[in-house]
Amino acid sequence: MTPTSGGTPTATATPATVVHGPKRPGVPVLEARHLTKHFPVIQFGPASRRQVVHAVEDISLALPQGTVTAVVGESGSGKSTLARLLTQLITPTSGELLLNGEPVGTSGKARREYTRQVHLVLQDPFSSLNAVHSVRYHLERPLKLHRRSGRDELGSRVLELLERVSLSPASGFIDKYPHELSGGQRQRVAIARGLAVEPKVLLADEPVSMLDVSIRLGVLNLLDELREREQLAILYVTHDIASARYLADTVVVMYAGQVVESGPATQITDAPAHPYTQLLLSAAPDPQRTEPPVLRGRGSPPSLVTPPSGCRFHPRCPFAMAVCKESQPPAFTVAPDQVAACWLHEPGRSTDPDTATATSTATNSSTSPAEAAEATDAAPDATSGTSE
Amino acid sequence: MSTTLIAADPVLEVRNLCVDYGLGEDAVHGVTDATLTLRRGEVLGLAGESGSGKSTLAYALTRLLRAPGVITGGEVLFHNRPQGSATTETVDLLAADAAKLRQIRWSQLAVVFQSAMHALNPVARVDAQLTDVLKAHRKQMTPAQRRERAVELLRMVGISEDRLRSYPHELSGGMRQRVMIAMALALEPQIVIMDEPTTALDVVTQREILEELMQLRERLGFSIIFITHDLSLLIELADSIAIMYAGRLVERAGANELFHTPRHPYSLGLLNSFPALHGDRIRMEGIPGSPPSLTALPGGCAFHPRCAFAMDRCGSETPRLERPQRDDSSGNRKDGEERLAACWLQDGRQSPPAPLAIGLSAPAAERPGQGIPSQETPGHENHGLESQGLENNGLESNGHEITGSDR
Numbered sequence: 061m062t063p064t065s066g067g068t069p070t071a072t073a074t075p076a077t078v079v080h081g082p083k084r085p086g087v088p089v090l091e092a093r094h095l096t097k098h099f100p101v102i103q104f105g106p107a108s109r110r111q112v113v114h115a116v117e118d119i120s121l122a123l124p125q126g127t128v129t130a131v132v133g134e135s136g137s138g139k140s141t142l143a144r145l146l147t148q149l150i151t152p153t154s155g156e157l158l159l160n161g162e163p164v165g166t167s168g169k170a171r172r173e174y175t176r177q178v179h180l181v182l183q184d185p186f187s188s189l190n191a192v193h194s195v196r197y198h199l200e201r202p203l204k205l206h207r208r209s210g211r212d213e214l215g216s217r218v219l220e221l222l223e224r225v226s227l228s229p230a231s232g233f234i235d236k237y238p239h240e241l242s243g244g245q246r247q248r249v250a251i252a253r254g255l256a257v258e259p260k261v262l263l264a265d266e267p268v269s270m271l272d273v274s275i276r277l278g279v280l281n282l283l284d285e286l287r288e289r290e291q292l293a294i295l296y297v298t299h300d301i302a303s304a305r306y307l308a309d310t311v312v313v314m315y316a317g318q319v320v321e322s323g324p325a326t327q328i329t330d331a332p333a334h335p336y337t338q339l340l341l342s343a344a345p346d347p348q349r350t351e352p353p354v355l356r357g358r359g360s361p362p363s364l365v366t367p368p369s370g371c372r373f374h375p376r377c378p379f380a381m382a383v384c385k386e387s388q389p390p391a392f393t394v395a396p397d398q399v400a401a402c403w404l405h406e407p408g409r410s411t412d413p414d415t416a417t418a419t420s421t422a423t424n425s426s427t428s429p430a431e432a433a434e435a436t437d438a439a440p441d442a443t444s445g446t447s448e
Numbered sequence: 449m450s451t452t453l454i455a456a457d458p459v460l461e462v463r464n465l466c467v468d469y470g471l472g473e474d475a476v477h478g479v480t481d482a483t484l485t486l487r488r489g490e491v492l493g494l495a496g497e498s499g500s501g502k503s504t505l506a507y508a509l510t511r512l513l514r515a516p517g518v519i520t521g522g523e524v525l526f527h528n529r530p531q532g533s534a535t536t537e538t539v540d541l542l543a544a545d546a547a548k549l550r551q552i553r554w555s556q557l558a559v560v561f562q563s564a565m566h567a568l569n570p571v572a573r574v575d576a577q578l579t580d581v582l583k584a585h586r587k588q589m590t591p592a593q594r595r596e597r598a599v600e601l602l603r604m605v606g607i608s609e610d611r612l613r614s615y616p617h618e619l620s621g622g623m624r625q626r627v628m629i630a631m632a633l634a635l636e637p638q639i640v641i642m643d644e645p646t647t648a649l650d651v652v653t654q655r656e657i658l659e660e661l662m663q664l665r666e667r668l669g670f671s672i673i674f675i676t677h678d679l680s681l682l683i684e685l686a687d688s689i690a691i692m693y694a695g696r697l698v699e700r701a702g703a704n705e706l707f708h709t710p711r712h713p714y715s716l717g718l719l720n721s722f723p724a725l726h727g728d729r730i731r732m733e734g735i736p737g738s739p740p741s742l743t744a745l746p747g748g749c750a751f752h753p754r755c756a757f758a759m760d761r762c763g764s765e766t767p768r769l770e771r772p773q774r775d776d777s778s779g780n781r782k783d784g785e786e787r788l789a790a791c792w793l794q795d796g797r798q799s800p801p802a803p804l805a806i807g808l809s810a811p812a813a814e815r816p817g818q819g820i821p822s823q824e825t826p827g828h829e830n831h832g833l834e835s836q837g838l839e840n841n842g843l844e845s846n847g848h849e850i851t852g853s854d855r
Contacts, residue, residue: 272677272738273497273677273721273722274718275734277720277734278734278736284731299651301651302723305723306732329725329726341725343652345651345678345684345722346724346726347679347683347722348725349684355652355656355659358656360620360622360652
């Protein structure tokens with residue numbers, strides 16, 4: 061049990077707009093309001109039949125200073141699209157971005173200012189660095205483009221950047237080419253490039269998934285130090301929920317373009333409220349597990365061209381009820397700072413978020429008896445993580 | 449999950465296998481002195497980082513290695529006992545001629561390759577690819593029988609019959625991987641080698657495929673060599689695990705043993721590289737530095753530059769893969785499998801540092817005061833779960849003391 065849910069506050073419906081992300085006093089560095097992105101599907105035929113991929117639907121997210129927000133989801137969940145929307149590499153279909161509380165303008169100048177403050181670190185350091193240029197070139201370029209330093213101090217600025225990402229001695233790295241560096245060192249150079257213009261926000265899209273296991277933690281710890289030391293707001297996009305738990309303050313779980321659950325990192329993994337989060341956790345490798353996990357909600361994510369009605373998870377959900385098919389659940393507060401977009405947590409339906417899943421299966425489930433039994437069996441699992 | 453195997457007989461024995469890339473002085477040693485035993489029905493996990501030689505080892509023992517890869521020594525004995533046969537014939541795969549290899553490959557020893565998109569033929573339909581192997585190996589089958597078998601295979605891996613006429617690009621990643629598994633199992637092999645079969649897949653799909661695979665193994669009784677870099681997955685999945693580093697096997701142990709009582713600093717470091725899903729959040733350090741290049745291996749133990757416990761000796765002499773001297777649990781282990789580690793710390797001359805001595809018979813007085821900088825095995829403290837319910841593969845009571853003394 062989380063200490064807070066011991067008193068079992070009744071789940072309450074939150075106001076229409078739920079802003080995900082760590083809660084901190086003051087104005088967040090970067091805030092996204094109702095971000096939506098629909099990609100057109102290119103096809104011939106009458107305009108009325110023109111279809112779109114609903115990649116990101118109505119996401120509001122705030123990234124305060126000195127915090128790490130992890131966005132977790134499977135491929136196709138829209139997590140990378142969200143990161144790209146936040147970099148302004150792609151324009152949202154609707155919704156707005158606020159930098160330091162001010163709406164972001166569209167002029168060239170505003171855009172330049174935005175890219176100075178919000179930087180992206182890409183997944184694959186093997187292809188995000190230019191093979192024919194040295195480390196020095198990669199790090200000087202943003203400094204020159206954003207006119208962050210005079211010509212004479214370029215060299216010292218680059219050395220300083222390398223030291224900041226723990227590549228020392230910096231002078232030993234400055235004239236190396238990407239092929240001379242290991243994967244971890246390359247990713248550090250990519251992060252240093254992101255830091256060159258002293259951004260306030262760092263968006264890291266799967267920054268460690270291409271790296272060797274033994275050096276992943278080094279890069280994650282570096283991000284943690286940057287958060288601590290430079291008070292960066294970091295968005296960490298990943299498919300690995302364990303690393304999200306390790307690094308992040310807040311975890312945002314995405315499914316089929318929507319946020320299904322968000323809350324403090326350990327709370328999300330110890331007491332997941334949304335059936336999809338529970339599914340993700342049960343599928344994640346866990347050496348401490350003694351029994352093979354029971355997957356509740358097999359199958360794969362839906363087509364985002366014609367997403368399911370109501371809750372997008374309902375075709376897979378072991379607890380699906382009639383209401384799930386009809387209307388999309390709003391985000392219900394299930395614990396302090398933790399919200400889940402799931403009808404199971406509608407006030408009045410159930411009082412205890414941890415047992416909600418089990419009880420509602422027995423009564424409302426439209427799934428097969430075997431699955432229902434499975435779910436009841438597995439109900440203790442859902443709480444076991446928290447009871448130790 | 450790890451089912452306890454009571455002295456199953458070996459199906460594949462690899463002894464002192466050495467593989468080089470290139471010839472002469474400049475040759476890079478891809479695999480050095482690998483010795484492994486795979487038992488019937490066992491899942492053997494091969495873990496290591498990129499460049500550790502785990503795929504090279506798999507390709508060498510199937511003789512699929514391409515130039516400039518050269519097998520320079522050792523032997524690979526395959527104890528062939530085809531379905532329904534009572535006699536076992538031992539074949540040295542490294543000495544076998546092309547005809548013999550053709551007879552064994554796929555029908556007795558199948559491989560599931562890493563990238564299903566690249567391993568499937570993009571211009572051939574699924575049914576063509578499934579029946580092709582039957583056409584080659586089961587000449588007596590009629591086209592109708594072959595088709596029937598293809599349907600059966602697809603159903604076995606959870607794909608419906610109407611996918612037979614699909615091209616690979618019409619299938620999702622998970623389905624392609626399932627087709628690969630179905631193809632590997634088409635001739636009911638005794639050994640299936642899986643090279644990172646689920647690395648590119650989402651966790652839920654990965655879990656589903658692994659579940660199916662384990663059910664199939666239960667039913668068909670094949671052995672699996674499972675190659676991956678994801679040690680946390682392997683601990684759940686495999687019966688025993690071999691850890692590779694820079695072309696050498698550095699530790700070999702039962703899956704649970706390895707998790708609870710690693711004996712090699714590299715295994716310990718790898719275990720500490722996976723953040724846990726439970727318990728307190730503790731800062732973990734992973735392993736400092738990065739894996740060495742095989743063209744410029746450090747002398748002595750290749751791990752010593754990254755090792756927190758390195759001694760003078762580690763830089764000059766290469767440790768052999770041996771039984772830890774103070775490990776007295778080997779006497780009473782059920783599966784007859786020795787646990788091995790290639791580390792000077794375990795040679796009995798000194799007592800190994802605490803994280804590597806869990807469950808060893810070292811005098812208790814020696815344990816405190818061992819300077820263990822920053823390597824305090826975080827994530828291992830919270831073992832309330834295991835000591836209650838876990839079958840401790842041959843570890844017996846030793847395993848339970850861990851939690852107390854570790855702290």
